[in-house]
């Protein structure tokens with residue numbers, strides 16, 4: 001009996017290795033550090049996210065364009081330059097999302113962030129109209145209302161002492177998303193809103209851990225792990241809450257109940273959407289997409305504002321120039337920001353883009369080739385994981401002469417023209433580009449303009465001391481530590 005089992009195990013192993021021979025052969029020809037048998041380079045990235053990030057940074061100094069790493073049996077090819085990013089993203093028909101996205105499935109289901117093929121194409125088409133500029137225009141005043149609330153909350157901190165602005169920003173973006181996507185007022189949700197925010201954060205962390213803890217990649221092991229219990233605990237928070245809110249909203253949508261709201265909610269757009277066959281999104285699909293919007297939109301916009309303030313606090317000359325632009329639009333008036341104002345803030349846009357260049361909220365994207373892809377002399381084998389390291393691509397020295405310097409003039413039209421469009425991809429590119437990018441730009445502009453109308457920001461932590469950690473989003477582990485002081489009190493009030 002034992003010998004039969006051994007023979008069976010041997011046959012399975014031989015078949016497994018035979019199927020992988022292309023990956024192993026082509027992978028061995030790619031540049032990368034030496035790894036251990038079986039586990040490969042997994043230990044390098046085991047532990048806290050900031051440790052993994054440091055390791056990536058060290059490796060990228062040694063291997064400038066491409067690195068091959070084995071995380072257990074899986075080959076990961078890390079792309080660090082614009083030239084190869086262009087080939088990969090242009091080849092979008094020969095790539096799908098990497099296997100790691102499946103770790104989000106028990107939470108986000110088959111939403112457009114994860115799905116592929118006909119389902120992805122249909123649902124992205126149905127969701128896109130909700131992000132139309134006409135809808136976004138109407139969100140500006142909602143963003144403005146929450147920006148003003150944020151300013152009031154920051155008042156107690158405006159004494160010049162250093163503090164971490166992250167929790168303030170995080171609550172604001174979550175409230176904004178809840179209100180614009182679901183029409184939920186913060187007062188209605190109360191403490192549930194805080195539980196929801198925590199659960200979203202924890203679920204992101206669980207998925208991230210499965211990437212680096214090699215053994216947890218296997219469902220058979222994960223099923224019995226402590227991490228699975230943690231994941232279940234937080235799923236029990238997000239699923240019922242989302243279902244409850246959607247059910248309530250659907251009821252009033254179907255009844256045609258009118259409310260005082262003057263802007264269209266994402267969710268109403270999702271209820272209304274119909275494909276060519278006249279079919280709409282199912283309740284499950286709507287739930288998956290709503291949870292995805294909350295996940296994809298909240299942390300990304302939060303850290304964008306956090307990094308922008310940190311950088312402005314270190315660069316008073318740039319902050320002064322930006323404040324002059326803001327003052328030119330508003331003068332002494334205290335009126336709320338509108339959509340037209342946002343169009344008149346070109347330098348603000350440059351500051352935000354330069355912030356995204358240095359600190360892209362999504363620092364890394366995973367793809368899987370469905371056929372071999374050629375990058376000069378290297379062949380990326382079908383079935384490997386391609387990790388496009390956006391943060392490194394954005395600092396490609398062949399595209400940016402001073403890659404590590406915060407310089408919003410990098411986004412002057414004449415400089416943009418000189419670069420590859422693939423040297424700046426905070427929202428990815430091609431058919432999987434971010435659906436929420438215009439929403440994000442508008443929200444970030446409104447938040448920054450409101451904060452800078454009232455406060456002057458300073459920071460003493462230099463860029464090279466930022467403790468960066470990448471979970472799903474890029475964060476400062478040391479917090480977005482800044483100092484605020486009220487400015488020009490006599491003109492603001």
Ligand code: HEM
Pocket residue numbers: 112113114124292293294296297298300301304360361362365366425426427428431432433434435436437439440
């Ligand atoms: C600064 C803010 C944001 C950044 C930097 C960002 C970045 C990205 C990136 C890089 C992707 C591609 C991910 C991949 O292919 O793995 C993506 C996809 C996506 N984002 Fe965003 N995002 C932001 C804000 C938002 C917002 C506000 C929403 C919605 C409210 C949103 C919803 C989505 C969705 C649904 C996808 C999947 C699209 C697809 O696969 O076709 N994002 N985002």
